[in-house]
Amino acid sequence: MAGVAAKHSGVSIDQDFAECGEVLVDKIQIQQVMLNLVRNAVEAMANSPRKLLTLKLLPQVGEIEMSVSDTGPGLTVSARDRLFSPFSGTKDAGxxxxxxxxxxIIESHGGRISAGENADGGTVFRFTLPFVRNDDGG
Structure with a gap:
C-alpha cells in the first residue's frame, strides 16, 4: 500500500533486505510503524527534485535494523529535538x-527508534528489533 502511494507521488523505491534472524513481533503494529515512516518520507519529498525512498533491513549483533531514508529537505534541529514527542508534528495536517x-510500538517490542541525517540528503529513520533468543540463551 505504501509502495503504491510512493509510486503515485513519483518516488523511486530502493530496497535492500538482507537475510536476518527471526524476530517475534506483532505484525500489524510493525506494519503500522512502517506505513507511518514511509508515508512521512513520501510527504517530505513532495517538493524535492530527487525523490528516492530507501528501505534497508540489516542484521546487527542480537537484533535487526530497519531503516527508512528519504531525499527530502531533512529535519531542523528544533524538529529533531521533539520528533518523538506527542502532539509536536511539523505538518499542517495531522x-x-x-x-x-x-x-x-518499537520500544514495547524491546527495540529502539531514532532519526538522523541521510548521507544523500534528507532524513533516515532507523529502528531495531531483537532476535528471538533460543532456550539455551543464544
Whole structure:
C-alpha cells in the first residue's frame, strides 16, 4: 500500500533486505510503524527534485535494523529535538502523534527508534528489533 502511494507521488523505491534472524513481533503494529515512516518520507519529498525512498533491513549483533531514508529537505534541529514527542508534528495536517506511537510500538517490542541525517540528503529513520533468543540463551 505504501509502495503504491510512493509510486503515485513519483518516488523511486530502493530496497535492500538482507537475510536476518527471526524476530517475534506483532505484525500489524510493525506494519503500522512502517506505513507511518514511509508515508512521512513520501510527504517530505513532495517538493524535492530527487525523490528516492530507501528501505534497508540489516542484521546487527542480537537484533535487526530497519531503516527508512528519504531525499527530502531533512529535519531542523528544533524538529529533531521533539520528533518523538506527542502532539509536536511539523505538518499542517495531522495530530503529531504518529512518531510517538511508532516509538511506543518499537520500544514495547524491546527495540529502539531514532532519526538522523541521510548521507544523500534528507532524513533516515532507523529502528531495531531483537532476535528471538533460543532456550539455551543464544
Amino acid at each position: 495530530m503529531g502523534i504518529g512518531l510517538s506511537v511508532c516509538r511506543e
